Amino acid sequence: MTESRSNLRRAQLQELSNFVDSLETATLPELLEPVLSIELTLQQLRVLLSIGTSEQGRTPTELSSAFDVSLPTISGILKRLAALDMTERVADPADMRRRTTVITERGREVLGRLVSRRSAFSRDVLALMSDEDIAALAQGVRAVQRAREQLASR
Numbered sequence: 583m584t585e586s587r588s589n590l591r592r593a594q595l596q597e598l599s600n601f602v603d604s605l606e607t608a609t610l611p612e613l614l615e616p617v618l619s620i621e622l623t624l625q626q627l628r629v630l631l632s633i634g635t636s637e638q639g640r641t642p643t644e645l646s647s648a649f650d651v652s653l654p655t656i657s658g659i660l661k662r663l664a665a666l667d668m669t670e671r672v673a674d675p676a677d678m679r680r681r682t683t684v685i686t687e688r689g690r691e692v693l694g695r696l697v698s699r700r701s702a703f704s705r706d707v708l709a710l711m712s713d714e715d716i717a718a719l720a721q722g723v724r725a726v727q728r729a730r731e732q733l734a735s736r
Contacts, residue, residue, distance in 0.1 A: 616695045629659050630685070633669055634693050639682035668692060
């Protein structure tokens with residue numbers, strides 16, 4: 583690589599880094615608004631996310647281990663989430679003695695609000711971009727994904 587190409591690459595990487603920092607700063611209030619408007623503690627939100635990303639739900643023991651907290655602490659969190667109608671306890675069809683906690687429709691709605699703000703922002707911005715710019719952005723995103731996969735395989 584020639585020195586001028588090396589300098590150009592450094593300048594482009596710095597420009598990209600500055601852009602990402604600026605974008606994160608500009609969008610942070612919009613992204614945080616749904617999180618801050620939810621009347622859950624961070625621990626309750628983490629447990630709800632864990633339950634919501636599990637197809638079979640989670641047992642109190644699994645949650646206690648995953649979050650490195652005691653069973654009574656997890657029980658309290660689960661009681662609060664159930665009282666807010668975000669989760670419910672159900673019997674495991676394979677073992678009726680085993681109870682799991684699953685996410686309810688209201689819990690899904692809450693998690694959906696956390697994700698939808700970002701998606702709406704992206705759609706709004708993308709709608710303003712030209713076809714050529716969208717194609718270039720898609721190519722760049724694919725390149726980032728390939729680089730992330732390479733790092734993960736190391």
